[in-house]
Amino acid sequence: xxxxxxxxxxxxxxxxxxxxxxxxxxxxxxxxxxxxxxxxxxxxxxxxxxxxxxxxxxxxxxxxxxxxxxxxxxxxxxxxxxxxxxxxxxxxxxxxxxxxxxxxxxxxxx
Amino acid sequence: xxxxxxxxxxxxxxxxxxxxxxxxxxxxxxxxxxxxxxxxxxxxxxxxxxxxxxxxxxxxxxxxxxxxxxxxxxxxxxxxxxxxxxxxxxxxxxxxxxxxxxxxxxxxxxxxxxxxxxxxx
Numbered sequence: 563x564x565x566x567x568x569x570x571x572x573x574x575x576x577x578x579x580x581x582x583x584x585x586x587x588x589x590x591x592x593x594x595x596x597x598x599x600x601x602x603x604x605x606x607x608x609x610x611x612x613x614x615x616x617x618x619x620x621x622x623x624x625x626x627x628x629x630x631x632x633x634x635x636x637x638x639x640x641x642x643x644x645x646x647x648x649x650x651x652x653x654x655x656x657x658x659x660x661x662x663x664x665x666x667x668x669x670x671x672x
Numbered sequence: 673x674x675x676x677x678x679x680x681x682x683x684x685x686x687x688x689x690x691x692x693x694x695x696x697x698x699x700x701x702x703x704x705x706x707x708x709x710x711x712x713x714x715x716x717x718x719x720x721x722x723x724x725x726x727x728x729x730x731x732x733x734x735x736x737x738x739x740x741x742x743x744x745x746x747x748x749x750x751x752x753x754x755x756x757x758x759x760x761x762x763x764x765x766x767x768x769x770x771x772x773x774x775x776x777x778x779x780x781x782x783x784x785x786x787x788x789x790x791x792x793x
Contacts (some may be wrong), residue, residue: 598779614777659731
């Protein structure tokens with residue numbers, strides 16, 4: 563069973579920079595797994611942020627950026643704002659029509 | 673307006689069945705792979721199933737294999753999820769999602785508002 567790992571919670575000061583990571587319990591994340599990132603405010607529908615490791619979705623501010631660092635995918639928020647406080651999910655495409663979500667990271671801006 | 677609208681949720685007893693629908697509008701439905709993603713109360717998102725444009729390819733998360741069936745009707749711009757032998761742990765909000773997956777980069781680019789399925793006696 564594939565397990566995608568994310569930090570359960572992180573915090574950042576307003577205006578600060580934070581990096582959320584997305585790994586595999588067994589193995590490494592690379593661009594070949596086409597990591598994508600989604601934002602969700604509790605009770606709301608998910609919002610697509612990043613596809614294909616580092617491609618910002620339409621309308622997403624450029625303070626959100628994606629990358630692969632070491633053996634993990636990463637989502638970096640530069641200049642965090644109060645309304646960035648929500649849950650963030652990464653998804654990896656494992657091939658053969660299988661997608662696996664990470665457990666999500668709750669971001670607190672304080 | 674480009675949108676996905678789910679329907680068909682509700683309360684069902686363990687062992688029961690339910691059929692979810694997702695109506696697509698504002699885009700050429702038959703050009704896109706489609707998917708269902710769910711979120712149990714207080715939990716994270718979980719990919720459930722996907723279907724290719726012509727319905728030739730489908731796949732499921734292991735926990736629903738043999739119980740859930742995904743299908744689509746391109747003439748009606750609609751996606752379906754037939755859920756049988758429902759269990760308490762299938763309780764979740766089910767989201768319909770559009771996939772960019774005919775070719776890479778295999779991601780979700782449009783989401784419905786979700787529909788709640790509650791499995792309880």
